[in-house]
Amino acid sequence: MSKEAEIILDGKSYKFPVIEGSEGEMAIDIAKLRDLTGYVTLDTGYKNTGATKSAITFLDGEKGILRYRGYPIEQLASKASFLEVSYLLIYGELPTTSQLEIFKDRIMKHTNLHEDIKKIFDGFPSSAHPMGVLSSAVSSLTAYYPGSIDQNANDEEVDLTIVRLMAKLPTIAAWSYRNSKGQPLMYPKPKLGYCENFLYMMFGHPNEDFTLDPVVVEALNTLFILHADHEQNCSTSTVRIVGSAHASLYSSIAAGINALWGPLHGGANQEVIEMLEEIQASGISTKDYIAKVKTKEVRLMGFGHRVYKNFDPRANIIKKACDDILNKLGVNDPALAIAKELEQAALSDPYFVERKLYPNVDFYSGIIYKALGLRSDLFTVMFAIGRLPGWIAQWKELRDAKEPIGRPRQIYTGYTERDYVSIEKRK
Numbered sequence: 001m002s003k004e005a006e007i008i009l010d011g012k013s014y015k016f017p018v019i020e021g022s023e024g025e026m027a028i029d030i031a032k033l034r035d036l037t038g039y040v041t042l043d044t045g046y047k048n049t050g051a052t053k054s055a056i057t058f059l060d061g062e063k064g065i066l067r068y069r070g071y072p073i074e075q076l077a078s079k080a081s082f083l084e085v086s087y088l089l090i091y092g093e094l095p096t097t098s099q100l101e102i103f104k105d106r107i108m109k110h111t112n113l114h115e116d117i118k119k120i121f122d123g124f125p126s127s128a129h130p131m132g133v134l135s136s137a138v139s140s141l142t143a144y145y146p147g148s149i150d151q152n153a154n155d156e157e158v159d160l161t162i163v164r165l166m167a168k169l170p171t172i173a174a175w176s177y178r179n180s181k182g183q184p185l186m187y188p189k190p191k192l193g194y195c196e197n198f199l200y201m202m203f204g205h206p207n208e209d210f211t212l213d214p215v216v217v218e219a220l221n222t223l224f225i226l227h228a229d230h231e232q233n234c235s236t237s238t239v240r241i242v243g244s245a246h247a248s249l250y251s252s253i254a255a256g257i258n259a260l261w262g263p264l265h266g267g268a269n270q271e272v273i274e275m276l277e278e279i280q281a282s283g284i285s286t287k288d289y290i291a292k293v294k295t296k297e298v299r300l301m302g303f304g305h306r307v308y309k310n311f312d313p314r315a316n317i318i319k320k321a322c323d324d325i326l327n328k329l330g331v332n333d334p335a336l337a338i339a340k341e342l343e344q345a346a347l348s349d350p351y352f353v354e355r356k357l358y359p360n361v362d363f364y365s366g367i368i369y370k371a372l373g374l375r376s377d378l379f380t381v382m383f384a385i386g387r388l389p390g391w392i393a394q395w396k397e398l399r400d401a402k403e404p405i406g407r408p409r410q411i412y413t414g415y416t417e418r419d420y421v422s423i424e425k426r427k
């Protein structure tokens with residue numbers, strides 16, 4: 001017999017269906033709640049609210065499980081390429097050799113940007129944060145590809161928009177970085193792989209040979225995969241809610257980039273490295289820093305997660321990769337030792353244990369990005385490139401399911417009706 005939930009309001013009983021996800025996740029379907037009872041639910045921060053049904057990513061925060069389309073993140077991170085994972089997220093299945101080849105060729109063919117987009121970079125001061133530049137440039141793609149706004153676009157046209165975005169985001173990121181440094185822009189090399197081409201555009205020079213370090217390529221590939229999707233987090237929910245208004249893919253992703261930039265979300269990776277460098281520069285002991293965290297003078301950035309209450313599987317992989325990559329690159333970064341000390345101190349401290357605070361994906365990723373030669377304000381840009389296929393998959397799922405516009409309710413707590421007071425009578 002299917003389960004039901006009973007809600008008794010003002011002495012009257014109402015029954016609501018209980019639905020179960022494929023991994024046994026249970027939910028009370030309250031779609032008819034307001035119609036039947038006049039009540040709404042209140043859940044600030046959506047801590048208990050399922051906003052959609054989704055078949056893309058499964059996450060169990062208590063058990064530290066993360067799977068894309070059923071495949072464990074540990075397997076994907078160690079065995080797959082980022083484009084393979086992107087295909088999996090967007091189209092639902094791992095690609096065959098020829099599907100992957102076609103996907104890669106299509107993407108690499110579209111990596112160039114319209115020449116006029118360079119003027120957008122010129123319009124920003126060199127001190128501009130690259131996340132602001134990234135979201136603006138992505139927004140501008142609606143102007144270069146107006147067909148992307150068309151709500152009646154067929155699946156083929158939508159797919160072209162998807163391919164263009166996957167292709168152009170790394171070029172936008174690399175060109176905005178080069179522009180901020182006054183360095184010549186490097187045109188994409190479609191023959192290279194996705195990660196390889198990005199590194200070439202970031203660090204190559206027109207008058208020098210460029211040698212790719214396989215350790216760096218592999219590190220980037222792993223980091224992109226680990227960031228590729230994370231179900232209904234803040235930026236993904238933003239993408240979905242903007243997309244639900246039938247905004248274009250480019251506009252929805254630009255909104256997601258802005259949400260990701262926030263220091264409580266993807267912006268935390270920049271904050272972590274700056275925190276570690278500040279600890280190093282000030283000479284404060286990790287014990288004293290933890291004491292400041294506990295009095296809430298500062299937050300331990302890169303710690304804590306809304307859903308992971310045991311460990312973040314991505315952080316476990318990244319921590320191991322961090323040691324390995326720094327060793328292989330011969331980098332000795334004191335930030336790593338400080339991070340490990342902080343982690344150890346926090347994990348044995350009741351403040352963190354009671355609140356179930358563990359290192360999240362951002363705690364060690366910045367140390368790797370730094371070792372790869374990236375400036376700290378670019379760390380969240382790396383996150384955005386990695387997260388792009390997930391955002392696209394979620395936007396596509398919403399579109400295919402013809403989900404209604406996202407429009408939460410509220411509990412109004414302001415004044416009840418009162419009469420307008422003319423300005424000379426106001427106190």
Ligand code: ACO
Nearest residue numbers: 263264265266268293299300301302303304305306355360
């Ligand atoms: N340092 C110190 N205390 C913390 C931290 C932290 N990093 N995170 C949570 N807490 C404390 C809170 O102060 C609160 O304590 P209280 O019960 O005494 O008031 C308790 O733990 C619960 O924290 P909330 O903020 O209510 O948890 P929430 O789920 O709303 O927030 C968040 C999750 C935003 C990730 C939070 O843990 C945080 O700010 N972490 C630091 C920023 C960060 O690393 N963000 C990246 C997250 S991963 C990602 O988005 C890619």
